[in-house]
Amino acid sequence: MKLDSTKKNFKPSHLSNVFRYCPKCGSKDFSFNGEKVFSCLTCGLEYYMNPAPAVAVILQYTDGHIVLAHRKHEPRKGMLDLPGGFVDMNERVEDTVKREIWEELAVKIDKMEFIGSFPNEYVFNGISYFTCDMAFVCEIANDTVLNAADDITDAVVIRPEDIDYNQICFPSIVNILKLYCVKFLK
Ligand SMILES: [Zn+2]
Known part of the structure; x- marks a missing residue:
């Protein structure tokens, strides 16, 4: 699944443009919701970005x-x-x-x-x-x-x-x- 960072003008340094794999299981099915949470479709990890x-x-x-x-x-x-x-x-x-x-x-x-x-x-x-x-x-x-x-x-x-x-x-x-x-x- 492609990371969903195209709708917003995130910098290349935004985590949605840096993280490519799930940090828990290594799956590529790891996506960003465009706001603050990454989800892994393989292991179910939900990773929140907080300030x-x-x-x-x-x-x-x-x-x-x-x-x-x-x-x-x-x-x-x-x-x-x-x-x-x-x-x-x-x-x-x-x-x-x-x-x-x-x-x-x-x-x-x-x-x-x-x-x-x-x-x-x-x-x-x-x-x-x-x-x-x-x-x-x-x-x-x-x-x-x-x-x-x-x-x-x-x-x-x-x-x-x-x-x-x-x-x-x-x-x-x-x-x-x-x-x-x-x-x-x-
Ligand atoms: Zn995972």
């Missing part, structure tokens, strides 16, 4: 500057991102925020405010990962020292009104920054 939760954190200095970071890895290596990353298995989203900010900037976070979320398609090694990027704002003191590490090469401290959106890595991050500006900048 991956991720966090994007706006670290806001008391004086109004925020922190952006240059991406160390593909996709969009070298472009500006918000600190953050994927939620681990069995992890609370709130703990992802704390873990990522500690890993990437060596800053300890205690309080955070959820401001909204945006979906994103993140292509890595030829495979699309659909994410749900959840945005949080965390206030940090003006004397907070940033030590860039892990998935970023360096941190950029910037006033939100000075951001060049052409330098921002993903549309979801652009949307988060614009939402932040609407909500937090008077």
